[in-house]
Amino acid sequence: MSDRLRPLLVVAAVLVLVLGVVPAVLGAFDRSYLYQVANLALIFVLLAASMHLVTGVAGLLQLGHAAFYGVGAYTAALLATDAGLSFGWTLPLAGLGAAFVAVLVALPTMRLVSIYFAVATLGIGQMLYLVMLNWVPVTKGPNGILITSGLTLFGYDLSRPASAYFVVAVVTLASLWVIHRLSHSYYGNALRSLREDDQCADAMGLDTVRLKIESFAVSGFFAGIAGALWAHTAGYISPADFSFPQSILILAMVVVGGLGSLPGAVIGALVLILLPEVLRPVGDFRNIIVGGVLFFSILLMPKGIIGEVSALDLVRRQLGGAWRGEGTKAGSEVGWR
Amino acid sequence: MAGTNPAMTLESVGLENHWHESRGLFGPNLPVPMDYYLQQLAIGLSLGMVYALMAIGFTLIFGVLNVVNFAHGEVYTVGAFAGLVVISAFAPPLIVVLLVVVAVGALAGVGLERIAFKPFRRFSDEASLKSRAMREATLMSSLAVSIVVREAVEIGFGSQFQTVPLDRLLNSPISLGPVTIVSGDVIILVVAALMLGGLQYVLKRTNVGLSIRAVSSNPLGAKYVGINTDRTIIWTFAVGSMMGAAAGILVGLYYGAIFPSMGFIPGIKAFVAMVMGGLSSIPGAVICALILGFSESIATIFVPSVWADMVAYGFLIVTLIFFPRGIFGGARDRV
Numbered sequence: 001m002s003d004r005l006r007p008l009l010v011v012a013a014v015l016v017l018v019l020g021v022v023p024a025v026l027g028a029f030d031r032s033y034l035y036q037v038a039n040l041a042l043i044f045v046l047l048a049a050s051m052h053l054v055t056g057v058a059g060l061l062q063l064g065h066a067a068f069y070g071v072g073a074y075t076a077a078l079l080a081t082d083a084g085l086s087f088g089w090t091l092p093l094a095g096l097g098a099a100f101v102a103v104l105v106a107l108p109t110m111r112l113v114s115i116y117f118a119v120a121t122l123g124i125g126q127m128l129y130l131v132m133l134n135w136v137p138v139t140k141g142p143n144g145i146l147i148t149s150g151l152t153l154f155g156y157d158l159s160r161p162a163s164a165y166f167v168v169a170v171v172t173l174a175s176l177w178v179i180h181r182l183s184h185s186y187y188g189n190a191l192r193s194l195r196e197d198d199q200c201a202d203a204m205g206l207d208t209v210r211l212k213i214e215s216f217a218v219s220g221f222f223a224g225i226a227g228a229l230w231a232h233t234a235g236y237i238s239p240a241d242f243s244f245p246q247s248i249l250i251l252a253m254v255v256v257g258g259l260g261s262l263p264g265a266v267i268g269a270l271v272l273i274l275l276p277e278v279l280r281p282v283g284d285f286r287n288i289i290v291g292g293v294l295f296f297s298i299l300l301m302p303k304g305i306i307g308e309v310s311a312l313d314l315v316r317r318q319l320g321g322a323w324r325g326e327g328t329k330a331g332s333e334v335g336w337r
Numbered sequence: 338m339a340g341t342n343p344a345m346t347l348e349s350v351g352l353e354n355h356w357h358e359s360r361g362l363f364g365p366n367l368p369v370p371m372d373y374y375l376q377q378l379a380i381g382l383s384l385g386m387v388y389a390l391m392a393i394g395f396t397l398i399f400g401v402l403n404v405v406n407f408a409h410g411e412v413y414t415v416g417a418f419a420g421l422v423v424i425s426a427f428a429p430p431l432i433v434v435l436l437v438v439v440a441v442g443a444l445a446g447v448g449l450e451r452i453a454f455k456p457f458r459r460f461s462d463e464a465s466l467k468s469r470a471m472r473e474a475t476l477m478s479s480l481a482v483s484i485v486v487r488e489a490v491e492i493g494f495g496s497q498f499q500t501v502p503l504d505r506l507l508n509s510p511i512s513l514g515p516v517t518i519v520s521g522d523v524i525i526l527v528v529a530a531l532m533l534g535g536l537q538y539v540l541k542r543t544n545v546g547l548s549i550r551a552v553s554s555n556p557l558g559a560k561y562v563g564i565n566t567d568r569t570i571i572w573t574f575a576v577g578s579m580m581g582a583a584a585g586i587l588v589g590l591y592y593g594a595i596f597p598s599m600g601f602i603p604g605i606k607a608f609v610a611m612v613m614g615g616l617s618s619i620p621g622a623v624i625c626a627l628i629l630g631f632s633e634s635i636a637t638i639f640v641p642s643v644w645a646d647m648v649a650y651g652f653l654i655v656t657l658i659f660f661p662r663g664i665f666g667g668a669r670d671r672v
Contacts, residue, residue, distance in 0.1 A: 061473070068397060081606075091413065100428060108654070108658050109657070109658075111661075112661060114472075115405065115472070116612075116657055116661060118606070119612050119657065120653070120657045122605070122608075123609070123650040123653040123654050124650070124654065126605065126646070126650050127647060127651075130643075130644070130646055130647055133643070134641075134643045134644055167573050177399035180530065200548075241432050242606075244601070248480055251477075251519070252477065252480070252481075255473070255477050256481075259473070285488075287484065287488045288484075288488045288489060290484065291481045291485035291488065292481070292485060292486035293481070293483040294480070294484070295478055295482065295485070297451075298457075298477050298478050298481065299456055299457075299478065302470070302474060304364070326391045
């Protein structure tokens with residue numbers, strides 16, 4: 001098989017699976033609950049992928065990711081209810097709003113490293129959560145916001161579970177493609193060099209602060225997109241959806257899947273969202289099982305389900321990546337231009 | 338999350354509201370009587386002492402292992418529930434309850450170390466002891482253990498507030514001149530002071546304390562001079578968790594609020610105190626915990642009490658930006 005054809009086939013297979021097989025199976029059962037689970041899984045795939053960029057690739061341990069998710073969701077919900085905008089407007093605006101907040105957060109915290117950075121993001125995440133919880137005139141506080149306008153795009157009503165699934169799937173796949181091109185490229189290599197040794201990267205002429213802020217903003221943007229998807233598909237948001245345990249859940253997805261590996265983050269998200277659903281018959285014990293899965297995956301698979309090296313190998317072989325070379329010459333995709 | 342994942346969505350909201358229930362009486366434009374300030378200072382002192390007890394556990398463990406123990410809040414919860422079980426089963430005097438809770442806390446600490454930290458300490462050289470991989474692995478494993486513990490407690494007792502026998506609540510009023518405090522304030526102050534004194538004694542006058550200080554100053558050097566670092570680490574967890582568990586039952590009886598996710602908010606506050614104090618300085622952590630307690634209780638005079646948590650996070654961010662080494666921290670290369 002030629003190296004040009006293979007990426008097309010892989011992409012086509014993923015598209016058929018996500019846009020063909022899954023909706024067919026969901027349609028066969030035709031229960032709105034199953035669509036909800038599928039949407040939730042895709043939204044968390046997007047969240048895990050956005051955190052993968054900043055925590056896995058750029059190595060900035062982020063403990064407040066759910067806050068950007070929340071900023072996006074609240075931006076979308078408020079624009080949809082108070083300003084009456086449709087999904088076509090709220091989606092990009094939610095992303096931009098979350099990216100703007102992410103840049104504001106990044107400016108003072110980017111000079112911190114390791115655990116100090118993690119603690120700062122935890123604190124800021126909690127502050128944003130408190131704002132959502134207590135700024136009652138705007139966010140309605142703990143009561144949350146009901147989004148009654150549904151999901152309309154270019155005048156079409158897409159609120160039916162089946163069509164909403166397609167919207168979520170298309171947006172998630174497009175975002176994943178962007179994150180894939182960012183993290184498997186020279187730009188991704190530069191971010192990885194920050195993770196390994198940012199002083200060294202600085203000495204090599206990379207603008208480390210700018211790279212960190214950029215990766216943070218991009219990650220915030222996609223978290224905001226995920227928030228808008230959640231607000232429009234669930235129809236109801238409340239601060240509890242964006243609290244610290246959610247940040248930890250997203251971090252757990254990235255770690256279980258493999259830090260620095262995009263396919264790993266996707267699989268980690270699917271495992272941690274779908275496992276509790278599969279285990280629903282077990283009832284009360286399912287969250288204990290999730291904790292146990294997290295624990296044993298760290299203990300037994302410290303590199304994650306798909307470790308970074310094998311993930312890079314896989315992506316390069318199957319998708320090509322955005323490196324200049326064809327991916328066949330050894331070493332042609334190393335370095336930073 | 339629309340019922341898909343109830344345990345991940347937190348019930349800590351209940352704690353925040355309960356924690357500051359009776360405060361925040363005066364709006365910004367009303368004159369505030371002097372007594373009220375004094376009263377808030379008394380409350381702030383007991384709040385700060387609780388944070389201090391929690392922060393010491395974090396600080397000790399960070400000192401010896403250079404990792405953050407995210408399950409520390411669950412030790413606090415376990416302490417409170419152990420106390421509640423003992424109270425409802427035998428109704429012993431408070432001092433016995435405290436002793437049992439402290440013992441349970443020590444056991445919980447040892448168990449936590451064996452399960453969440455020991456398996457990841459495969460090599461004993463300094464580079465891997467302080468490596469990022471080890472730090473992230475233990476951070477996640479302690480989180481996983483905390484999820485499992487919280488869920489187990491929730492299955493055992495239910496997620497709502499537990500009923501504490503009314504006569505065991507530490508809220509009988511005591512008048513001190515113009516100020517009225519409750520017995521809980523005094524008891525928390527006394528117990529915390531005793532435990533801090535005891536900790537100082539253990540650290541400075543006993544062999545265990547000597548080895549804890551040695552390991553936290555240089556783990557490899559401590560090993561070279563014949564200190565059993567593994568045993569020292571277990572001791573550290575036991576001592577730190579005793580303090581956390583005691584704080585849990587004291588707060589539980591003070592506010593009458595014992596529930597499975599009660600450890601989360603105090604855990605974060607103690608974490609903030611540790612960072613403000615410079616990560617591995619015990620006096621720093623205690624002083625910062627007291628500052629935190631005082632500022633929160635004073636803040637409730639001026640702003641609605643639900644915003645009081647903002648004070649802690651504000652302190653955290655300001656500290657990290659302007660005093661990145663912590664107010665009492667030693668010199669570090671980079672933070």
